[in-house]
Amino acid sequence: QSALTQPPSASGSPGQSVTISCTGTGSDVGGYNYVSWYQQYPGKAPKLMIYEVSKRPSGVPDRFSGSKSGNTASLTVSGLQAEDEADYYCSSYGGSNNLLFGGGTKLTVL
Amino acid sequence: QLQLQESGPGLVKPSETLSLTCSVSDGSMSSSGYYWGWIRQPPGKGLEWIGSIYYSGNTFYNPSLESRVTISVDTSKKHFSLKLASVTAADTAVYYCARLAYYGDSAAYWGQGTLVTVSS
Numbered sequence: 269q270s271a272l273t274q275p276p277s278a279s280g281s282p283g284q285s286v287t288i289s290c291t292g293t294g295s296d297v298g299g300y301n302y303v304s305w306y307q308q309y310p311g312k313a314p315k316l317m318i319y320e321v322s323k324r325p326s327g328v329p330d331r332f333s334g335s336k337s338g339n340t341a342s343l344t345v346s347g348l349q350a351e352d353e354a355d356y357y358c359s360s361y362g363g364s365n366n367l368l369f370g371g372g373t374k375l376t377v378l
Numbered sequence: 379q380l381q382l383q384e385s386g387p388g389l390v391k392p393s394e395t396l397s398l399t400c401s402v403s404d405g406s407m408s409s410s411g412y413y414w415g416w417i418r419q420p421p422g423k424g425l426e427w428i429g430s431i432y433y434s435g436n437t438f439y440n441p442s443l444e445s446r447v448t449i450s451v452d453t454s455k456k457h458f459s460l461k462l463a464s465v466t467a468a469d470t471a472v473y474y475c476a477r478l479a480y481y482g483d484s485a486a487y488w489g490q491g492t493l494v495t496v497s498s
Contacts, residue, residue, distance in 0.1 A: 302482035306425075313474055313491050314425065319484035357425050359483065365438035367415075367427040367483045 272297065272358055272370035279376040280348045288373045290341040290358030296368055298339035302361035305334055305343045307354045308372075314357060318343060345375070353377045380405035382475050382489035390469075390496050396462040400475030400489055407453040408433045413478040414451060415485065416460045418471040426471075430478055431458055465496045 273291040280286035290297065290305075297303055303321045306314035316325050318334035321341060331346045341360070345352050358370040386398035400414070407414065415430035429439035431449045439447050443462070451458040462469060472493050476485040 300482075302484075304482070304484040306485075313488040314485070315488075316484055316486045319479070319486075320482050325486055359425075359427075361483050365430070366441070367430070367478070369417075369425040369427060372424045 271362065271368035272360060274356075274358060274370035274373045276371070277374045277376065279378055280345075281378045282348050282350065284348050285344060285346045286348060286375065287342050287344045288356055288358075288375070290343070290360075290370050292339050292341075292360055292368070294339055296360040296362040297336065297341050299363065300361045301336070303334065303336060303341040304359045305332075305341075306357045306359070307352075308357065309354050317356075348377050350377050380477060380487045382477065382487060384473060384475050384489045384492040386492065386494070388493060388495060390465055390494060391498050392466055392496055393464055396460070396465050396469060396473075396494055396496070398460045398473055398475075398492065398494070399457050400459070402456045402458075402477075405477075407451070407456055407458075411480050413438075413480060413483070414458045415476050415478045415483075416449060417474045417476055417485070419474070419491075420468075420471040423471075428460065428462075428473075430483075467496050470494065470496045 305318040308314040322334040362368040381403045413430040416428040446463045448461040472491040474491045475489045477487040
């Protein structure tokens with residue numbers, strides 16, 4: 269059982285928006301603005317898409333955005349494209365130099 | 379562009395020690411802004427942080443693995459290493475090394491990953 273809770277799956281049609289949630293506690297997601305989101309294709313290493321809740325690394329399309337409310341963080345993908353179909357993982361600093369991951373969400377573009 | 383590359387045996391026997399090394403190229407390991415970490419992913423499952431090390435040698439481990447994990451760093455050779463003792467089949471996974479931000483632990487750079495299978 270993962271420390272952070274994500275829905276196992278999400279889906280949307282091309283052009284639509286989809287939001288993936290990541291729920292923790294006040295000791296991790298809710299306690300720090302240190303939530304990250306990763307995109308992972310099969311057989312590949314994860315790629316950082318969002319850090320510090322809502323910041324995008326250089327090169328990540330602005331279709332990807334992050335937010336947080338209380339103990340739940342969210343990743344929104346707008347204007348869905350076929351290439352967005354992948355697994356998405358959230359992570360959060362958990363205090364005491366501890367790093368937590370969510371169980372992952374498989375995003376399907378219909 | 380920073381590059382990381384894992385290396386080590388792909389097959390380890392139960393009860394033995396898993397040993398992996400991550401070589402870092404095209405970048406300094408002595409920056410104060412980053413940790414160097416190990417993350418694993420069992421086949422078909424999610425990511426799990428194993429532990430991290432600062433260039434000075436300070437280490438931080440996942441509490442669930444702490445009793446079996448040792449991470450070390452050699453900045454002169456530009457690599458850091460993972461040892462996981464008393465392995466079982468549950469330790470079978472793709473092991474990634476990564477550079478984590480000092481504040482927030484976000485990982486912008488990852489190795490390609492290496493599959494380690496625990497089997498007799």
